[in-house]
Amino acid sequence: MARELVTGIAALALAAAYFAAADALPVSLLSDEVGADGVPKAIAVALGLCGLMQLARAALRRAPAAAGDETAAGAKPHLRALGLLGIAIAYVVVTPHVGYLVATMPASACRSRSRRCRSPARSCCGCPS
Amino acid sequence: MSAVAAAWAALTGGWAIPAAFAGVVWGIFGGALPGISPSIAMALLLPFTYGMDPIPAVVLLASVYVGAEYGGSIPAILIRTPGTNSAMATILDGYEMNRQGKGGEALGISLVSGLVGGLFGLVVLALFTEPLARVALAFTPPAYFALGILGLSVVASLSGGSLVKGLIAALLGLMIATVGTDPVSGVSRFTAGAPELLGGIRPILVMVGLFAVSELMIQVGEPDWAKADVRDTRLKLPGRATWKRMIRPHSIGAVIGTVEGVTPGAGGTIAAFMSYNEAKRWSRHPEEFGRGSVEGVAAPEAANNVVTATALVPLLGLGIPGSNSAAILLGGFLIHGMQPGPMLFERNPEVVYALYGGLLVANVAMLLVGLVILGPCLWLVNRPKPYLIAFILALVMSGIYSIEQSFFDVGLTLAAGVAGYFMRWVGLPFLPMVLGVVLGYLVESNYRRSLVLSSGDHAIFVQDKVSLALLLAAVLLAGWSLLRDLRTRSGKARAAGGAPS
Amino acid sequence: MSNRLRVLAALAALPLAWPLAEANAQAKYPHQTVTLVTHSSAGGGSDVFLRELARHLGPAMGVNFVVENVSGGSGAKAMARMAKAPPDGSVFYATTPTYIQTTLLSKPEVGYTALEPVATVFLDPEVVYTRVESPHKTLAAVIEDAKKNPGKAKWGAANPASLERIALERLMRKTGVKAAVVSHEGGGQLMINVLNGTLDIGIGEIQEIRAQLDAGKVRILATLTDKRLDQFPEVATAREQGIDLVVTKFRGLAGPKGIDPKAAAAIGDGIKAVLASPAYKKEYLKENLVVAFMPHAEAVKFTGGFAKEVEASLQEFGLLKK
Structure with a gap:
């Protein structure tokens, strides 16, 4: 409604x-x-x-x-969605200053922690050329 | 005939066949990366063709196009993210099939439909380039306007539940398409001073944002991945019954793909959408569309692979590239001192025949390579959800970034993702919006060009015969879909009214 | 990207020349590696201009040239890249009228004033053409016809607010003809509308119309140059036909503001020498490029004047506020 x-x-x-x-x-x-x-x-x-x-x-x-x-369901799903967005934005903001690899590692570690993963999800799927 | 012999020798004796295979492999990977369009995949290879012989070079580039159109459907089916613009329509039923555990089957249908479409397009290209090139010349600005309207008329049947919501989404798409340099006066519109926006917003950014990013945002909020572990993870080629069902959508895709490929500027996206729509209209099982219909995958996939060949008609026949991909191929010709156009058939006939042969090899290669690489692809999407989300997000962001090495583009894609999240929440459909983004510029620029030509007289749209025919078709098709929707809805309402709820 | 086609063609023989890379330079250039920045993507107009120039200039100067594509924003991104580069002659930018137009029209943070022209190299000749079925053989005849049938003339340019579009506006003002002028999205669409008779005339570079010209489908009505072109000696310039219209589409190099004058002079001398070499000459003549070499000081003056001129006409046509 x-x-x-x-x-x-x-x-x-x-x-x-x-x-x-x-x-x-x-x-x-x-x-x-x-x-x-x-x-x-x-x-x-x-x-x-x-x-x-x-x-x-x-x-x-x-x-x-x-x-x-x-x-x-409450606001929880929305907050999580916001969290993902926050990670993505942080990634975009940080990368130009510290370089691709350095930014990727904390971003993926951060992402995996938020998902309670056993090991950091590898995300170096392809380097921007 | 000596030219044919020379072409044969060049194809079999030299590097042309390996080039076709290499092009297809590269194309499939490029197409599968969200953001890397066929033309970008081709452009990345262009520098490597400098040192090659002319025939393998041209075959290589054309094969990339063939492979990329198939590659684009892989993420569309598996992760609901279009790898290329024209794979958009494949999402509708392909992803649905995947959710039902029939991902392997959907990929198989996409592969064979691509093969059928590619071979059909090749026949058209080889036999009818000259007469069809004249069709391209019949398209004046009013005709292009009408073509865009015909494409937009599909909105009526893509709106899902509510036509008003479908219209709102389409208008939002048109709004996005007005960003950038004005097509007539050159004034910059709605760019907020950002030079990155002068060239407009690429449709692929909007699509990837709407579908992929918003999907990820929803997935992180959901407790569990709705995934069946018993999923069939092997590519399944269609059986006899499926082939029979695909005859009709393939024919529709073939006709629409030919027309859209031949008219410069139209391209695979419209072809895919329109053939999806028409396949639904003429199907014996229209109710299955949107719920994992075989025909819903076959029609657009056949159509966009027809375009890989027929888009070369204006290039070879007139020397005019009809799409970005054709423009890159034109570059490949020029690098080797050949000028595509009416004279190419007289000056370098062996290259033309070798190109046809190379395209044939490329289509076969697509089938073989497609069979091999699907296993790994399916394995990949069956990894645990957190890995997959991280992987897709990184894939999307690096894919978008690599188009122009632009973080601005990545930001735009994320913004589109937020918009998509909101749109899902309020129930606005994505497809009309995508159509608006894709067609908005075509419609507006040609509308205004037509009025410049007629000094403001709208009669030009009915005086031009091609335009008149296309506009009538648009009205008929939209009216038909609306009528059908009304009928089914009132039928449903009656049925619902009868049962206690 | 209208001229990507032309310059692409020139790349054909690129790999052949690498073996010649023995340094025979008189005085060593202060940098071993020099970056050449362009706003066009790989295969685009300026990209090919740079790669071709580098192929001949590199061996001559004993310098390793690297082309860097900074596409996006019609040159705005590339200009921003240049503004950050050291002015020591290790980085140059391929100039065309585009970077001036972009600066004026979209006002990016860093504009053409942050760059200092080092040399101009070529002019891309522009022509007015029509389809062969047209009864007209000259631009003067087209104008005459338009005057007799007011409200019927239809002209086309490849892109909105481009140098060519503005040239057509000037043509209208100079001749007093009122024509419907249609802008397109690139030369291909323009060509279709000229071929199918929607438009009376189109304006563009020779390479854009090459395929149709070779096939005998279009005819050049006038060249918009100072002198007749060597490849088309029979075609009169607009000026000869009584219409004072010249379009200057230049190609050159620029460095960051305050560039080391010695480096600028060295590059200028190098270009001047290589322009005379038969190998390079053969290629650029094939593409109808006209040599318009100007060294550092002259190039600065010329570019400044050109920018003023463009600014004035943009203001005149209401694209810029005064």
Whole structure:
């Protein structure tokens, strides 16, 4: 239920932000009649309409009985997903400074510890060339 | 005939056959690495062809393309990550088959479908290059616009449950496609000052992020790997009954692959999606699609291997590379002092015939190599989950990084992963978004080019005959899918209403 | 990447020349190994220019040249790489108008001003062409026809906001013709639209249209150069046809700002000498490259002037704020 609403609201917000960004595009004399902002604005309007339809659908639908299925699992899966993302980001941030191999070892060790592995998962599958 | 004899001598006497095998092996590995597209796999080999004879050099490059299109389906089937753009459609049913413990079978179907498609494409290339090259010339900007719309019309049937959600996803994809340099005026759009974004966002980054990264994020949150230990870990070639079922999807893939390969700029991704869609439409078992259908793997895999050969039609017939891969192959020709185009058949006929022969060898090689390397691949994905997640994450990140040695690209892929995680949570389908990303630029740029040509008159889209035909096809196909969905849904609703819930 | 094709061709004989690598240099260059940076990926236009140059220049100067591809961001990444390099003559960058256009249009942190041109080497001649079925034999005739039939003219350039696209805009202003100008994604698509008659004329480098030219499918209407090309002596320049339009697509080398003048001079002398060598000459003439050698001081002046010119026209056409 909440997810349907979130989808609609997010679509509307994104459409508005995107429209504003399109409107701020500079105008070029080399441009055509449609312009650099023409198609993006059309997309933004279409997305806004879809967002409204989605909201209407979410509001009109009778509240389903099975609302508690996801909340029961709690935030733990999301936190773990965030953890994986954190490792990946740390990897990207660290690598340029310390080099590929050095960054890979703690990253894979770190990753394996978070998964409670017996030994560090080897991840040197291919060196960036 | 002396040219044929010369080609035969060059093929059998020299390094051409080993080159075909080497190219296929390299292509399969490159294709299987998420992020390494066929054209990048070819570009990496290009410097090594400088010292080679012309025939093995050209055969080597063309074979990489053949191998890469098959290689891309390996991670698509096994880990739900497309190795190449055109392996996207294979995920739908291939991964589903794998989850049902039929991964080996799915890989076998992909392999033989690739072979069938590759051989069919080769016949088309060898026999019809000249007439088909003229088809490419019939594609004016309005026709390309209509071709893109035809591709987007597939969204209607790929949306899964909710059409509104499918549209939202497709529009998000189109938004991503507008990032970069404006196709008409050259103004930079939505780049936030980042020079890396000037060339646009590569579809492969979005795909790998959406599918692979978000999948990993979900997997770490799940307590256990839903994996059957009794899984059949051997490659299984299809039996007679399966072959029979594949006739129809193969034919569909062959036709669509030919058309999409011949028109420059269209390419394997659209071919794969459209043939998946059409195979579903014409199937006797459309309900199996998305649940591990044999036909759902056979059609796109046949189509994208047809494209490996037919994409060479505009290159050989006109000297115009229709795709990035064809552009690299063009480079291979030029390095050896040959200019593909109408004159190639007169000046270097032996190279043309040898290339055909080399492609034949490459397709056979693909079958042999495919049989051998699948064992290790399957073994790999059956390792314990933490190892596998670490391995895939490293694979994805180094694959993406090696495209342009860019950490920015890796960041984009991770961002796409977060978006994918959110999209899964709210139930937005990925495929319409991917189609939007792939087709957005084609549609927008040709829409605007057409209007420049007609001074703003939209009538140009119906005046151009090719455009009119494609647009009508798009309307018909989308309308048909919508109608069918409505009918099945109301049928389901009736059935659900009857039973107490 | 429009010109990758042309330069790729030149790579054909690359491995043949390595045995000649005996140092016969007069005065030793201060560095044994010199890195040549390019924004084009392996096989792209500048990449091949550098590799070909290095193949001839290396043995002549007794220097081992290494090509480094820093692609991405239309040159922005490569310029950032150059800004960090020592200005001692151990690192150079292959210049084309691209790095100036990128600096002006997308304003990266490090722009062309962080680099110092060391030499210009070649000009890539640009031509205006049409399909053979076209009734017109010269650019002047096309312009004449466009004036008689207003609103009908359709012209094409390979890429948006490119040097060629801007040249067509200039052509319109100089002749007073109003044409629909279509930009594409590279030379291939442009060629299709010229061949199928969607466009009246296209503009591009000779190598881009080579296949169709050889097959007799397209015709050159005018060269946008100062002088007629040696390979096409019968084709008049635009200027001869009364249209004052010259497109300067240069290729050269630049170092980091404040480069050691001695190193710059040594490289310049080396290039000058190698341009005269028959082996190199044979190859670049085959590709219709026009020698436009300028040593350090001249190259700096020329590039500065060129950048000003590009900036002015970008402002004029509203691509840049004044």
